Amino acid sequence: MSAEVFDDRRCILGEGPLWHPEREQLFWFDIMRHRLLSRDASGPLEWRFDEPVSAAGWVDTETLLIASASALWRFDVRDSSKTQLCRLEQDNAVTRSNDGRADPWGGFWIGTMGRTAESGAGAIYRFYQGRLQRLFSEITISNAICFAPNRSCAYFTDTTTKRVMRVALDRNGWPEGDPVVFLDLTPDGLNPDGAVVDKSGAVWIAQWGAARVAAYSGQGTFLRVVDLPARHTTCPAFGGAGFRTLFVTSARQCLSAEVAHDQSPHGQTFAISGVAEGLPEPRVIL
Template identity: 85%
Template sequence: MSAEVFDDRRCILGEGPLWHPERQQLFWFDIMRHRLLSRDASGPLEWRFDEPISAAGWVDTDTLLIASASALWRFDLRDGSKTQLCGLEQDNPVTRSNDGRADPWGGFWIGTMGRNAERDAGAIYRFYQGKLHKLFGEITIPNAICFAPDRSCAYFTDTSTQKVMRVALDSDGWPDGAPAIFLDLSDDGLNPDGAVVAKDGTLWIGQWGAARVAAYAPDGAFLRAVDVPGLHATCPAFGGADFRTLYVTSARQGLSADVAHDQSPHGQTFAVHGVTEGRPEPRVIL
């Protein structure tokens, strides 16, 4: 099982892959270049914004919810127009959005962080029924936001801690109790980044600096890892007609100048076929 290049555009910080189940199309971001990227039968697609953008959920066939440094937006793929849904730490120029994902109730969880990864500058929010609610504060680099198939819990990480947390959810999708450690990767020197949960409940998580995506069972046991050509594997997403293709974004941020500017695959987006069966992302209900 090996990764192939799905898209050879080299992102500074590739993130937020989303497979749109109705369009049968992958979307992802180059955060530092303020770009939403995709591909269709005609070839590469790109939309540019005036600030960092990092994560999305799908609303309908032609509409995405997009998280930017200052707001959540309703974005029309047909003409590129956008409408603000709510502000996101608009009074704090230090922060920007980072990892985010739709939850099974039609909400959207989104993390914020310092533009220079300032310690404890970020938080995790839930946008639900038209309102933004703060869930967790004092987070440095929010990542790995994803949800168990049975709706029992959510996962997230502050990458700087090297720990992935799990928090129980109530019947409406709100945290029910304090988060507990699900994975402690500090002894292995691994940095958890974006994550997604497969149909069987396995957590697949990109590991920054390790050139791989690793799979962990619901009890936290390590199962296996899939190597990718990009050193900084940032976030996985399941897609394809049968949801058996694992797409993985990557970054060249933080690499030495000679590596970051050569023609190496760092920053490209990869596809690994036949890994396991994933699930379609839930619709965001506005």
């Protein structure tokens, strides 16, 4: 199976792909250019913000929850109006938002990180029933936030550790007990980035610098790999008909101008059909 270019705009740091199940439309971000991107029948779409934006969940047909460097926002895609839901490290100029995803209870997990990956500057939070609560601290690069289909656990990583963690969840979706290592990629020298779980419970993880997305069983066993033409894959999402298309964002960041030139694939957004069957992203309940 080969990756096709879904959108040829070359992001500096493409991230946070979200398939909106009611709109049947993919949204994603170019963090460093402060842009929310999408496509519909009319062609490419773009919304600009005054600070970095990185992750989203869907609230209803016209509304997204969007994470920015300073807050979580209710955002209307029709008229670009936004309302602040809560502050997010607003008084900390060092950090910005990074990876995030809705949980099966209608909450939203969001990670932060230092703008230049300052060691331990970030954290992971949960926004639930109108309240933001810190879950894990001293995170350098928050990534791989996703959830088991049976609601038993959440996954996340600090990319710099090369380890993906798993934490059990209680009946309301809160962490229960300490995180344990789900997957240690240190022996392979791989850097876990964004992740999503498919219908079977397999975890699909973009691996920064390796030009691929790899799938692992719920027990951490390697299953398969999908190669991509962009070196820095950042995050996967399932969407399309039957949720059988794997969309993958990528980045030009940290590549030389000779490598990431205007005809290169780096930073583009890709689609691979038929690799697995995903699940619709849960609705964020505000």
